[in-house]
Amino acid sequence: MAPDEVVDAVETGMKTTGYSDFSLLSLSCSDYLALPAVGVELRNRLQGQSVSLSLPSQRVDRFDETIAGIIGGARRTGVTFAPEAGTQRLRDIINKGLTDQDLLRGVRTAYEQGWRTVKLYFMIGLPGETDADVLGIAETVRWLKRECHGHGPFGFHLTISNFTPKPHTPFQWHQVSSDDLRRKQALLRQALRGIPRLKVNETDVRISAMEDFVGRGDRRLAQVIVEAWRNGAGMDAWWESVERAYEAWNQAIGAAGLNWRDRQQEQEGKDPTTLPLPWDHMDTGVDRQWLLDDLQRAMAAMVVPDCSFAACSSCGVCGPEFGHNRIVAPPPIPGASAQVRPVSRRVQRLRLRFTKEGDAALLSHLDLLRLLERALRSAALPISFSAGFHPLPRLQVGHALPLGVEGGGELLDLELAEVVPPVTLINTLQPRLPAGIRLLTAEEVPLGQKSLAQLLEGGRWIMGFRPESGVPLPSPAWQAACGAVLAAPCLPWEDTDKKGRPRQRDLRPLLKDLTLLGQGGAAVRLAVDVAIDASGRSLKPEQLETILAGRLGEELAITTLRRDWLYLRPEASRPRQAGEPRP
Numbered sequence: 001m002a003p004d005e006v007v008d009a010v011e012t013g014m015k016t017t018g019y020s021d022f023s024l025l026s027l028s029c030s031d032y033l034a035l036p037a038v039g040v041e042l043r044n045r046l047q048g049q050s051v052s053l054s055l056p057s058q059r060v061d062r063f064d065e066t067i068a069g070i071i072g073g074a075r076r077t078g079v080t081f082a083p084e085a086g087t088q089r090l091r092d093i094i095n096k097g098l099t100d101q102d103l104l105r106g107v108r109t110a111y112e113q114g115w116r117t118v119k120l121y122f123m124i125g126l127p128g129e130t131d132a133d134v135l136g137i138a139e140t141v142r143w144l145k146r147e148c149h150g151h152g153p154f155g156f157h158l159t160i161s162n163f164t165p166k167p168h169t170p171f172q173w174h175q176v177s178s179d180d181l182r183r184k185q186a187l188l189r190q191a192l193r194g195i196p197r198l199k200v201n202e203t204d205v206r207i208s209a210m211e212d213f214v215g216r217g218d219r220r221l222a223q224v225i226v227e228a229w230r231n232g233a234g235m236d237a238w239w240e241s242v243e244r245a246y247e248a249w250n251q252a253i254g255a256a257g258l259n260w261r262d263r264q265q266e267q268e269g270k271d272p273t274t275l276p277l278p279w280d281h282m283d284t285g286v287d288r289q290w291l292l293d294d295l296q297r298a299m300a301a302m303v304v305p306d307c308s309f310a311a312c313s314s315c316g317v318c319g320p321e322f323g324h325n326r327i328v329a330p331p332p333i334p335g336a337s338a339q340v341r342p343v344s345r346r347v348q349r350l351r352l353r354f355t356k357e358g359d360a361a362l363l364s365h366l367d368l369l370r371l372l373e374r375a376l377r378s379a380a381l382p383i384s385f386s387a388g389f390h391p392l393p394r395l396q397v398g399h400a401l402p403l404g405v406e407g408g409g410e411l412l413d414l415e416l417a418e419v420v421p422p423v424t425l426i427n428t429l430q431p432r433l434p435a436g437i438r439l440l441t442a443e444e445v446p447l448g449q450k451s452l453a454q455l456l457e458g459g460r461w462i463m464g465f466r467p468e469s470g471v472p473l474p475s476p477a478w479q480a481a482c483g484a485v486l487a488a489p490c491l492p493w494e495d496t497d498k499k500g501r502p503r504q505r506d507l508r509p510l511l512k513d514l515t516l517l518g519q520g521g522a523a524v525r526l527a528v529d530v531a532i533d534a535s536g537r538s539l540k541p542e543q544l545e546t547i548l549a550g551r552l553g554e555e556l557a558i559t560t561l562r563r564d565w566l567y568l569r570p571e572a573s574r575p576r577q578a579g580e581p582r583p
Contacts, residue, residue, distance in 0.1 A: 003034040003331050007041050014051060018374030018432070021052040030059035033330035039070030040336050048340040049377070050391045056080070060106030061098055066333060068113035079110050082121040085129075086136030092301040093128045094171075103140070104147055111148040117155045117197075124184045125163040125176040125208075128299055134184050138191035141198065155197025160188065162208035164215055167279045168286060170295040172216075173272040178205045206246045209260060213253070218278035220256060227252035285317045342385035343417040346394070349447050350414055350422055353440040356407040360436025365400035372397070372412065375432040381425065382418040396452045398566050399459065399532055402541075409440070409565035413452040445572070455572040458512060458531040463541055464560030465548065466523040473552065475516065478524050481551040482514045491547055507547070510539040523559050 001009075010022055024039075026032060039053060053071050060081035071079065083103055085091045091098050110118050122137050141156055148154050162181050165174045182205055192200060214221065231248035235241045253259060273292055280288070294315075297304060307313050356368070363371065373393050376383045385391040398411035420428075422442035430439050449455070467473060485491070491507040513529035530539040541561055549556045 003038050003041075006034075006038050007045070010042055011045050014046060014049075014377075015380070016378060018377030018379075020050055020373065020377065021054060023054045023056070025056060028059065029055050030062045033328070036066045036070070037331045037333045040066065041334050043070060043339070044334065044337045047337060048342055050342040050385055050393075054078075059098075061102035063106040063109055065109060065113065068109055069336065078117070078119055079115050080119040080121065081106060083140065084121070084123050085126060085133060086122060086138070086140045087133045089301055090126060090129060090133045090136070092303050093298050094126055095298060095304055097303060097306060100140075104144065107144050108148050111154050112151060116153060117157060119157045119159065121159045121161070123161050123163045124188065125181050127163075127171050127174045127295075128301075129184075131184070131187060134188050135191050137188055138195070141192070141195060145195070153197060155199070157199045157201070158192075159201050159203075160185070161203045162205060164208055164212045166215060167277070168282075168284050168291075170291045170298055172277065172291070173295070175272070178209055181205045181208065204242050206242055210245070210249055213249070213260060216278070220258060224249075224252045224256045224258065227255050285315075285319070287316045290315050341387075342391045343382070344385050344387040344391070345417050346384050346415050346447055348416045348419050349445050349449070350416065350420070350425060350442050351445050351452075352412040352414070352426075352442045354410050354412060355438045355440065356401060356410055356436060357438075358406075358436035360434050361401075361404055361406045364403050365397065368397060369395070371434075371437075375429055376414070378432050379428045381420060381428060382416050384415040384417045398452055399456055399536065399538065401563060402561070406562045407564075408562065410563075411452060411456075411566050411568075413445075415447070449572065453536060454534075455568045456532045456536075457567045457569045458529060459538070459563050459567060460565045461528040461530065461541065462517070462560070462562045462564055463526050463528055463544065464523055464558065465526065465545065465556045466521075466559050467552075468555040468557050470522055472519075472522040473554065475519055475524075477552060478516050478519070481548055482516055482526070484551050485511070485547055486514055493543060507539055507543060509533070510537070511544075525560070 006024075010024075013019070014022060024032075024035070029035060032038075042053065055067075055071055058067070058079070058081060060083065063079075063081070068079075081103070083091065083098060084094060084096050088100055107118055120141070124134055124137075126133070137158075137160070141158070144156070145154060163171075163174075163176065165171050185202055185205070189200070189202075192198060214225070217224070228245075228249045228251075231251050233245045233248035233252075235245075273295070294304065304313055305311070307315075307318075312318060356363070372395060376393060376395070383393045383395070385393055394415040396413045401407050401410070422444060426439045426442050433439070488508060491511065492504055493507045494502065494504050497503050510531050510533065511528070512531055513527070515527040517525040517527050519525075528539070528544060532538045541558055545556050545558055
């Protein structure tokens with residue numbers, strides 16, 4: 001894709017969708033030679049919009065101040081490098097093409113450009129690896145920490161993966177046992193102890209065993225995969241799923257008459273490079289003999305230059321049938337414009353009423369905030385941003401609704417950097433919102449008024465209940481229960497706080513009114529007026545369900561829930577007067 005096409009696509013996409021961050025994804029984005037030019041141009045075009053660019057794991061030898069400036073953005077994302085191995089000898093074996101000085105230069109650049117944590121990706125179990133290479137990971141981390149100083153504390157997040165061989169590569173014949181991987185993990189764990197500001201994540205050896213079994217299986221694997229799925233395998237790499245997944249694969253492999261060590265047992269005492277592989281019949285363009293020769297070069301630690309920038313290595317991929325490798329010179333890097341922070345001036349505050357119905361009720365509170373922010377960006381409305389280190393749009397949604405519950409009169413406050421007539425805002429914003437979110441009203445309120453959370457007084461709910469038994473209760477019984485609840489001087493409620501400590505509260509101040517609206521069969525509809533206290537607490541439907549059940553002597557179930565309206569305190573009703581100065 002041409003550089004100007006990448007820039008235009010990203011700029012158009014950001015303006016259309018309203019997203020505040022984007023990523024340029026590739027197996028090796030650093031190999032895209034136009035990356036510096038594209039990144040600088042995107043930052044120039046999108047500056048002042050609180051937009052951030054992230055990149056996947058990068059080549060540390062190509063990380064410089066230009067790339068650091070590109071991925072800084074309004075909200076600095078993490079930076080990840082993949083040295084793969086802890087010693088120069090092993091990096092040469094895997095043809096990483098990375099020297100110790102390249103690694104130090106890239107990590108030091110990140111440190112000097114403001115990153116205080118860098119993620120590093122290593123592997124253990126690589127071909128030709130010795131214990132010294134494993135310990136070299138810890139030595140490399142200590143060395144980098146010693147060399148990066150003078151700009152504040154510095155730490156690393158390490159990901160230690162287990163090498164699993166892949167087909168059609170020079171290392172497709174390599175094998176390492178699970179026991180050896182566990183031993184190397186323990187060795188490295190001990191060597192990393194005592195390093196400050198270090199976080200380490202290890203790949204479970206069982207996950208690596210599953211990857212290896214699937215990655216190098218033959219036709220017999222088909223029934224194993226199906227049976228493992230039937231046994232509950234799925235999301236296998238999630239740490240909380242490993243036990244279940246490993247057991248599912250064990251059962252499936254046993255049912256197929258196989259075991260984990262079948263392939264290893266077949267090769268014991270033999271030269272693995274002389275044995276047939278399940279994928280030998282597939283032609284990728286790379287000759288088997290070339291892979292064998294490259295394996296020998298690797299074990300001799302001979303670095304083969306990248307053919308993108310050096311002579312052809314005659315692997316077989318390029319040629320008349322497959323096409324030849326062609327290098328396109330990168331465009332010049334444009335001058336970087338002075339970065340402009342998002343506008344933080346506060347000129348106008350608007351208060352909107354809106355609905356959250358249908359499918360929109362399935363949006364969580366955080367998802368709703370993100371949706372509103374993207375809609376405001378897409379509408380190009382002059383939203384005001386906070387002036388902190390991570391600028392955020394100044395918008396606030398009223399009391400959060402439980403997931404799946406509809407709202408008929410929700411509240412939203414937003415602050416603008418320019419004056420926008422309320423009707424203009426509604427007409428501009430509404431087309432960019434999903435069907436279930438309808439903007440009902442908009443009015444201007446004083447900038448100096450209290451926050452929306454401080455002004456909320458209560459809400460009105462429509463709640464549906466029915467007896468768990470399904471047997472209808474007479475209407476007078478429901479009315480008597482409602483009356484008894486309202487007449488109660490207190491409604492004690494026992495639960496636990498966030499730390500699990502028992503507590504008791506009185507819910508009576510949170511209940512304002514309770515009215516029976518109607519009954520259909522066993523189900524009834526109640527109008528419930530609740531208060532919202534200064535800390536944002538209110539009466540929950542589940543609490544009222546328990547309280548009513550106690551009065552009725554029947555277990556109840558909630559059938560319907562809807563919050564019809566949110567009430568504000570009287571002080572929130574005064575709109576900004578014409579000519580009133582804005583702070």
